[in-house]
Amino acid sequence: MPTVIRAGPPPYQQSGVGNGAGPDSSISSPLVSIDEDPKHKIPSVKTVDFCKAYGLSDDICERLVEEGYDKTASLFVEDEWKLQKLGFRIGHIAELRWTLKKMLLKDRPESALRNSREKYRPNLYGGHGGAGGHGHQKGGNGGIGDPPEVDTQDVFRFSVIGGGTGGDGGASGIMNGKDAALVQTQMAAAFGNGVPVLDTALQGGRGGRGGWGGYIGGAGGRGEGPQLAMEDVDIFKEIFGGQGGIGGASKIQGGPGGTGEAPNFTSLLFYIDDEIRRGVPDTQLNSENFSFNQALRERLQTHGFRTVGGLFETYEIDLKLVGFKPGQVSKLKAALEKVVAQVKLTLL
Incomplete structure (x- = not known):
């Protein structure tokens, strides 16, 4: 049985x-799901150094340290609902999830991420x-x-x-x-x-x-x-x-x-595999290569979003719950689709 x-x-x-x-x-998802075998290989660095290396914002870094997440290893055993209860915005969680995945994929021929x-x-x-x-x-x-x-x-x-x-x-x-x-x-x-x-x-x-x-x-x-x-x-x-x-x-x-x-x-707004994830550049939302109208960009930034990578780790329902309109969500999906198309061209 x-x-x-x-x-x-x-x-x-x-x-x-x-x-x-x-x-x-209701199943609470971990920040990052990884396979069992590579768990002992998870890099554990100081959170401050991690934030600096991967360009996380000061408000994310300061809040993590304030809540006792002084090393990155503790983030791999935490679920996102816990962070929501601590006051992290949906954009903060998405940006954090994106950078943790990028760290796992760095210089690794095989992914530790669960796909x-x-x-x-x-x-x-x-x-x-x-x-x-x-x-x-x-x-x-x-x-x-x-x-x-x-x-x-x-x-x-x-x-x-x-x-x-x-x-x-x-x-x-x-x-x-x-x-x-x-x-x-x-x-x-x-x-x-x-x-x-x-x-x-x-x-x-x-x-x-x-x-x-x-x-x-x-x-x-x-x-x-x-x-x-x-x-x-x-x-x-x-x-x-x-x-x-x-x-x-x-x-x-x-x-x-x-x-x-x-x-x-x-x-997720747009699913990508590890190969595409490795090729996504660290593009800021205010970049000319990823332009939105001012109102949509400001709304994203209000909820903690800073990079295109963070949008790839965002759930559609979360955006709707904080008031994003269906048309705005569709614009984000279309923009991410263009990013993926560009990355695929560079991989050819």
């Missing part, structure tokens, strides 16, 4: 009103809707199981992609509840060269059971889907969405089953 990482209360924990959500599984494209591909499943509650006159409708949403460019990361599963309709002496539509979308892809997978599964939360009602049973709670970075999916053998709670029973009408939410993934 695979090891299952599960968030939330035990299955179908009773809820007073039945509308509580099953907490999601998802060369590792494991899990099975991915959508949410599972809760069953509708029993009712003497009318059973509750089954809950909806949301299907996963995966960009076409990321399909290769998974072995199987399964759709959401609708919950069973509740039973009744007069009228049964409707089964939710069963979504069956499976995309098969072969495992690459028999690469072994970790015997671990990631599972979303489970919504509580809806409470009993004299007329209408309470709705089953929402089972929230797990959240993790797309680059970290290779850690898990299988990824399941949330499980919606069972609808509450009633003498008249059973409550509806809760929604089982699908897994939610975050992706």
